[in-house]
Amino acid sequence: MTTGIIGGGIAGLSCALALARCGHKVEVFERAGAFREVGAGLQVGPNAMSALAELGLARRIAELAVSPPAIRIHDGLSGNLLSQLQLGPEFENRYGQPYRVIHRADLLRVLVEKAAETRNIQLNTSHELIALKQDGKTISATFANGATTSHDRLVAADGVHSVCRKLVFGGKGPVYAGHTLYRALCPIEDYSWLTHSDCVHLWLYPGGHIVHYPVSSGKQMNIVAAVEQ
Structure with a gap:
């Protein structure tokens, strides 16, 4: 076949x-x-x-990806840490595979x-x-x-x-749902000031959120900003 x-x-x-x-x-x-x-x-x-x-x-994926130690969720207005999910050995043992970003x-x-x-x-x-x-x-x-x-x-x-x-x-194809994502890749050196820069960070605010995490074997920071239009 x-x-x-x-x-x-x-x-x-x-x-x-x-x-x-x-x-x-x-x-x-x-x-x-x-x-x-x-x-x-x-x-x-x-x-x-x-x-x-x-x-x-x-x-091969392990060679190119990053294994973040945690997902950290913040209040996007105050900066306060709201919650944290650990992604270390206990997480991998529970689910059978690691959590990676690439x-x-x-x-x-x-x-x-x-x-x-x-x-x-x-x-x-x-x-x-x-x-x-x-x-x-x-x-x-x-x-x-x-x-x-x-x-x-x-x-x-x-x-x-x-x-x-x-x-x-047939049909007209996808329909815009009112959400726009802005993406950027920056050298990881630009974020030397950021604590826990090896983690996945989620910042929540009214009408949108921002996510960032390292990629490219830790050489770049991936940033995504989601906005309701």
Whole structure:
């Protein structure tokens, strides 16, 4: 059985690796000219780490990620510490995996490296989906570069602005929910004044919140500010 996956991001490549482990032949189609990630940091909890460990990626991720000792929650107006969740050995023993934070690009690079060396996976770039056709047994995909392909099944992993979803269901796509996120990456040296800089910090205030934590093996600080518009 063959599977086509539209979208070569974190979801698409993770799906490809999982299917390949079960013996399926997989083709991944990415619209961009290279596998690259847009964004900044990700928090990867024990459930996600368990899945990544099953794919054989735990050691490589540990080299690139940060294991914060705690999540610290603050009042964003007064600065007072409201609560703290310890993420040390007791947490890992309880849930079976550590809590890690990682740059999205680092996680994608690990997935691409693993997929490229996996025999049952073929990676394709510069494949922008424009049409789908299903005949009851197979589903065919047509791409802007003129290529066509047929598979027993097709997985849509092409993101929030999914072309697959529009082709199958129509509609206008995602609807803005009134929340805006501002992201930044800064050198970790700029935060030498911050106590517990190796932790995940959450600052709560009316109408939004700010989260920050180290990524890139502790070399950068990932900052996210969420605002209700």
